[in-house]
Amino acid sequence: MNTQVAIIGAGPSGLLLGQLLHHQGIDNVIVERQSGEYVLSRIRAGVLEQGMVDLLHEAGVHQRMEKEGLPHDGFELAFDNRRVRVALDELTGGSRVMVYGQTEVTRDLMTAREAAGATTIYAAGNVQPHALESDRPYITFEKDGETVRLNCDYIAGCDGYHGVSRQSIPNDRIKEFEKVYPFGWLGVLSDTPPVSDELIYARHERGFSLCSMRSATRSRYYLQVALDEKVEDWSDERFWEELKRRLPEDVAHKLVTGPSIEKSIAPLRSFVAEPMQYGRLFLVGDAAHIVPPTGAKGLNLAASDVNTLYRLMVKVYQEGRTDLIERYSPTCLKRIWKAERFSWWMTSMLHTFSEQEDFNSRLQLAELDYVTSSKAGLATIAENYVGLPYEPLE
Structure with a gap:
């Protein structure tokens, strides 16, 4: 088999990159180790930055998102039994976010790729x-009992943190930075109406909580829990009762509970690998970086990597600009580290730490009070939340 760009991984970043390249006449093949059904079963993020929304429009996969997605002009920070709204549109000159589940983004991209007749090899x-x-890299894989060789010009590693792409880079050619947090998020998905029209990020002495949604009838809630907690120890009743304790009284009073349809615990960590390129291999998304979900940056950072690599490939194939290849990693990392900083800051400000002293707890409240009572502070939160501008290649 031969192609121009081989993409490892059929998650949203690999599919989005493939769709964008296809529109520019750049041939690509996606190779995925899991089945398509498995890829669609993964429950992930649901808040899309303005930049990613624009990129989905450019890829021509925006129709269902525009019809079923929930545009949000703000969100709330809750602390000390009060709520403060961050008006995203007012503070950023009109930018907003879109609540639309990653599963739905993936489904839309799969449908569009199938309609385009582009090749995706699952399992x-x-x-x-x-x-x-070398100037002729290639991928090998096994399918239906045979070993297949896929020749290409470039390889995009969109196969996540545990994928083979980053592991293929020699240890002496890559450096990893990591911060592991001493807690995780227990998430519950339920077919219940959201408690609020907008997301609520709540700090409480018992731990952080988040009220989110996937639609007008499906809610997604999270609780900060210790790393040694087990999902089976959290009945639905226990989850709802603990969530009510951590929310402002007026919010807790409106909470509609019901059976969970998915429940899981995700550890929190920050991770960055540098550089994000090795020869003809480019790392994209979780293959190169992880952020705690507090700032809603994981999927959106992957989209910004896709944007950079897509525009780079267009320059290479349409203008012969191979000199720009070495700009991929520094261009991506400039934005990534800013998003890492924002996610770390939100996490540090809103979560409780087991070793936390009263002094640090008071500092958290003071910082929340300061940033929410200052227009400059609110603007800083808003412009980071809707997403910083994509970095240009040149």
């Missing part, structure tokens, strides 16, 4: 990239 075993520092 591919033993995927391995080769000859990454």
Whole structure:
């Protein structure tokens, strides 16, 4: 098999990159180790930055999002039994976010790729990239009992934190930065109306909580829990009762509870690998970086990587600008570290830490009080939340 760009991973970043390249006439093949059904079963983020919304429009996969997605012009910070709204549109000159589940984004991209007749190979075993520092890299994988070789010009590693792409880079050619947080998020998905029209990020002495949604009838809630907690120890009744304790009284009073349809615990960490390129291999999204979900940046950072790599490939194939290849990693990392900082700051300000002293707790409240009573403070939160501008290649 031969193609121009081989993409490892059929999650939203790989599918989005493939769709954008296809529109520019750049041939690409996606190789995914899991089945399509498995990819769609993963419950992930649901808040899309303005930049990602624009990119989905450019890819031509925006129709259902515009019809079923929920545009949000703000969100709330709750602390000390009070609520403060961050008016995103007013503070950023009109920018907003879109609440639309990652599963739905993935489904839309899968449908569009199938309609375009582009090649996606699911359930591919033993995927391995080769000859990454040569001008003719290739991928091998196993399918239906046979070993297949896919020749290409470039490889996009969109296969996540545990994927083979980053692991294919020699240890002496990459450096990893990591911060592990001493807690996780217990998430519950339920077919209940959201308690609020906008997201609520709540700080409480018992721990952080988040009220989110996937639609007008489906809610997503989170609780900060210790790393040694187990999902099976959290009955629906226990979850709802604890959530009510952590929310402002007027919010807790309106909470509609019901059976959970999905429940899981995700640890929180910050992670960045540098550089994000090795020869003809480019790391994209979670393959190169992880952020705690507090700032809603994970999927959106992947989209900004896709934007950079997509525009780079267009320059390479349409203008012969191979000199820009070395700009991929520094261009992406400039925005990534700013998003890492915002996610770390939101996490540090809203969560309780087991070793936390009263002094630090008072500092958290003072910082929340300061940033929410200052227009400059609110603007800083808003412009980071809707997403900083994409970095230009040149």
